Amino acid sequence: MHETQQKIISLFRKSSKELSTSQILESIDNSYTELKKQLDSGSKDKIKLTRDKIAQLHRKILHHINKLTDADILRIVKHGEKGEKFFSLNLEDNEELISIDLKKRAIIPSPSVPIMPIEGYEQKGIVTKYEPATWIDKLNSVVIRCEKIGSLKELTKILNEKVFSCINDAVCLENFQALLNKEHALEFLERISEDSENYGKKVSIVITLSEIKNLQNFEEFLSSVKKNIFLIFNVRSQDLQEHFKLLSRIVEIYSKKKNELYFKNKTLHPSPYFLGRAGPYSIGEKDWLSADIKEHICVACCQSSLIVDVNKFTSLYSLDTEKFTELILNISKSILSANSLQRRKSEEYFKNIIQLNNKKDVLSVPRNYIRFWNYGLSQKDIDPELVINMISESKKKIDSFSRAEEIIYNSCGMPSRFSLAFSCAFKGSDEKLSEAKYSALEIKNFEDLYRKNVKAKVKDREIISEIFDGGNSVTFHRSGSMTPEEVIREISIIFNSYNLPFFSYNFENVKGDLKITNFFK
Amino acid sequence: MEIKCETAFEAWKKALKYLLEEADNYVDKKGRVGKEYLNLTLKIDSKKGVEKPIEVLNSFRRWVYPPLDEMKSFILGKKQVPGYYYNYGDRAFNPEWRNQVDDYIVPLLKLNPESKRAVVVFYNPEKDSYLEKKETPGMIMMAFNLRKKKLHATAVIRSNEMFFGWPGNIYQLSLVQDYICKQVNCEPGTLSTMSVSAHFFNEHLDEIKQVIDMRR
Numbered sequence: 001m002h003e004t005q006q007k008i009i010s011l012f013r014k015s016s017k018e019l020s021t022s023q024i025l026e027s028i029d030n031s032y033t034e035l036k037k038q039l040d041s042g043s044k045d046k047i048k049l050t051r052d053k054i055a056q057l058h059r060k061i062l063h064h065i066n067k068l069t070d071a072d073i074l075r076i077v078k079h080g081e082k083g084e085k086f087f088s089l090n091l092e093d094n095e096e097l098i099s100i101d102l103k104k105r106a107i108i109p110s111p112s113v114p115i116m117p118i119e120g121y122e123q124k125g126i127v128t129k130y131e132p133a134t135w136i137d138k139l140n141s142v143v144i145r146c147e148k149i150g151s152l153k154e155l156t157k158i159l160n161e162k163v164f165s166c167i168n169d170a171v172c173l174e175n176f177q178a179l180l181n182k183e184h185a186l187e188f189l190e191r192i193s194e195d196s197e198n199y200g201k202k203v204s205i206v207i208t209l210s211e212i213k214n215l216q217n218f219e220e221f222l223s224s225v226k227k228n229i230f231l232i233f234n235v236r237s238q239d240l241q242e243h244f245k246l247l248s249r250i251v252e253i254y255s256k257k258k259n260e261l262y263f264k265n266k267t268l269h270p271s272p273y274f275l276g277r278a279g280p281y282s283i284g285e286k287d288w289l290s291a292d293i294k295e296h297i298c299v300a301c302c303q304s305s306l307i308v309d310v311n312k313f314t315s316l317y318s319l320d321t322e323k324f325t326e327l328i329l330n331i332s333k334s335i336l337s338a339n340s341l342q343r344r345k346s347e348e349y350f351k352n353i354i355q356l357n358n359k360k361d362v363l364s365v366p367r368n369y370i371r372f373w374n375y376g377l378s379q380k381d382i383d384p385e386l387v388i389n390m391i392s393e394s395k396k397k398i399d400s401f402s403r404a405e406e407i408i409y410n411s412c413g414m415p416s417r418f419s420l421a422f423s424c425a426f427k428g429s430d431e432k433l434s435e436a437k438y439s440a441l442e443i444k445n446f447e448d449l450y451r452k453n454v455k456a457k458v459k460d461r462e463i464i465s466e467i468f469d470g471g472n473s474v475t476f477h478r479s480g481s482m483t484p485e486e487v488i489r490e491i492s493i494i495f496n497s498y499n500l501p502f503f504s505y506n507f508e509n510v511k512g513d514l515k516i517t518n519f520f521k
Numbered sequence: 522m523e524i525k526c527e528t529a530f531e532a533w534k535k536a537l538k539y540l541l542e543e544a545d546n547y548v549d550k551k552g553r554v555g556k557e558y559l560n561l562t563l564k565i566d567s568k569k570g571v572e573k574p575i576e577v578l579n580s581f582r583r584w585v586y587p588p589l590d591e592m593k594s595f596i597l598g599k600k601q602v603p604g605y606y607y608n609y610g611d612r613a614f615n616p617e618w619r620n621q622v623d624d625y626i627v628p629l630l631k632l633n634p635e636s637k638r639a640v641v642v643f644y645n646p647e648k649d650s651y652l653e654k655k656e657t658p659g660m661i662m663m664a665f666n667l668r669k670k671k672l673h674a675t676a677v678i679r680s681n682e683m684f685f686g687w688p689g690n691i692y693q694l695s696l697v698q699d700y701i702c703k704q705v706n707c708e709p710g711t712l713s714t715m716s717v718s719a720h721f722f723n724e725h726l727d728e729i730k731q732v733i734d735m736r737r
Contacts, residue, residue, distance in 0.1 A: 290655075291653045291655075292655065329583075333585050336585050337585070340587075340591075342604070343602075343603065343604025343605065344602055344603065344604060345603075346603045346604040347603040347604075360603065361606075362604075363604050364655075400724060401583070401584065403553075403724070404583075404584045404685060404724075404725070405584060405585065407682050407685045407686060407722075408584060408585075408586055408587070408685045408686070408689070409587065410656065410659065410682075410686070411659060411681075411682050411685055411686025411687070411689050411690060412587055412592055412595070412686070412689035412690075412693070413595060413596065413607070413608060413609035413610075413643075413658065413659070413660060413689075413693065414587060414591075414592075414595050414602075414605055414608070415605055415606040415607060415656040416604060416605045416606065
């Protein structure tokens with residue numbers, strides 16, 4: 001599908017109203033507004049020239065609108081005063097456009113979700129389904145093995161034509177350095193940044209630091225990564241010394257851009273770990289290496305997610321471990337029934353991924369996520385230890401439940417995987433979540449990492465990271481002045497002192513100039 | 522060891538008690554600790570009350586057993602259901618491989634009611650006998666013997682978790698028995714299972730003991 005057509009669809013999805021040709025043009029093409037301003041002044045000839053240019057833009061946009069109308073994706077709803085047509089998106093609430101090839105437009109009805117033992121909690125706002133409209137017919141997230149892809153052009157095509165239509169949150173581009181070592185990625189970055197915005201998906205690019213070979217391509221890439229792309233560095237402790245210059249350059253560029261820098265401790269977690277709108281995602285090492293998926297280009301990571309607003313729960317039921325475990329058990333039962341529906345329709349829902357992998361077993365590895373929001377860490381009125389204990393106790397019960405269900409389904413000749421993971425939720429996962437009640441983990445220098453209160457906070461996060469087997473994201477908010485060398489020293493301390501598989505450095509509050517050295521010379 | 526009872530519930534309780542008291546300690550490849558007994562046979566007089574063990578499991582409200590109609594659609598379904606490693610129905614009824622029931626057992630029993638060849642095999646060496654294979658059928662085969670106008674059904678199960686698994690297996694055996702009875706116009710007879718590795722896991726010992734102590 002042409003880029004302009006994608007933009008038109010995206011515009012209608014966002015605005016969800018009737019739009020005229022001029023309104024579409026105005027929203028999609030910046031030059032149109034500029035040209036309209038020019039009509040107010042200038043010579044007659046210039047005005048005529050401007051009018052011609054505007055007419056040309058109108059013709060161009062009409063060409064694309066007509067194509068979408070012919071494919072029944074848009075429909076004409078009325079004619080305006082001067083005969084200008086108004087359009088609307090021709091998709092019902094329960095329909096989803098799954099093909100981006102206009103000639104093969106296919107619409108499938110969204111499945112009806114069965115009655116579940118969490119609806120009472122949903123009404124109270126304690127539990128929410130992540131993306132309820134596509135809770136069953138889309139995966140939350142997938143991982144693309146970039147080393148199995150020939151070029152960035154091919155990757156763009158795969159994302160646009162196969163992957164985005166099957167997911168409702170995030171895609172991880174694992175081992176991206178394999179492509180970056182071969183090609184310039186500026187055009188790709190531009191495109192992917194725009195596409196992810198238009199399609200409402202989050203993209204994580206994961207780069208193994210020790211495998212960067214083309215420094216020129218890398219620096220160019222690093223300077224151009226947009227804020228809506230998560231750049232994650234896959235690093236071992238020894239890499240911090242061995243690739244010190246490269247890392248310094250990364251810190252320098254990222255801190256100047258005030259971007260957040262993400263690190264995955266490769267030693268603690270060798271398999272994928274990335275971020276979405278719902279929260280972090282990960283795949284366990286054993287699953288990642290399993291024979292079932294070793295040939296897959298696209299590996300499904302998460303099937304469905306539910307979010308628990310712990311603050312809302314405790315405000316109604318206080319720290320009642322039994323009640324909390326009962327809630328989590330009900331959530332697990334709900335996910336189990338959703339999984340059953342999803343499995344039986346998997347060939348239809350995930351057709352594109354099946355085609356891409358040339359294998360049918362899309363669901364041999366993914367887990368389901370129970371995400372927690374406002375779970376009392378650094379919350380003034382709640383003892384974090386009690387909350388951690390409550391979550392930890394429910395985790396034991398859930399693990400037992402998952403094991404029992406696997407036995408039951410296997411014994412009944414319906415062998416499938418049923419796996420639940422715990423993780424944290426991000427605020428963006430649902431707009432109805434309670435107001436964030438976390439205090440940030442701030443550090444000004446490496447000495448802070450040795451202070452009792454900071455150590456205690458990091459320790460709490462370390463414990464939570466262990467319970468959150470689906471992934472946890474710990475952010476260090478760096479403030480004060482800094483040099484790249486100092487930051488690397490701090491990162492090194494975190495790597496060597498704590499069991500944090502994934503953390504980030506936030507440079508928004510950093511002051512002053514950095515020492516600028518061109519480490520690549 | 523053979524346990525003979527009138528009903529599925531009684532046989533299930535006796536089997537669990539026997540494992541608890543007589544079986545050897547056992548640790549599976551995932552490190553789960555339990556009890557195991559090799560070659561345990563359970564025989565029940567009729568399919569009456571065959572769903573009871575599943576009802577008992579559901580009454581605990583701690584697990585979700587697949588609904589009976591879903592289990593029926595899996596065992597009697599003729600197609601591979603996507604998203605599952607294998608399906609018994611597909612193995613038994615799918616004409617793409619061999620519809621062993623409609624194209625073999627039914628005509629065989631009509632032609633030769635006393636035949637000892639009426640077997641359905643779920644295990645397929647071409648698909649299953651590989652070291653890297655994660656899941657292979659637990660139920661290897663079913664055999665059907667028509668004697669005195671009653672169809673006696675037997676299932677051979679290579680790995681049989683007796684607390685959660687057996688209730689489903691005996692129910693599925695009864696469904697296939699029922700299906701064949703209707704096709705050949707006979708009455709259902711006894712139901713037997715031969716569990717090569719009959720086991721349970723200690724993780725569910727409390728509930729197992731509760732079942733053993735249950736009255737009718």
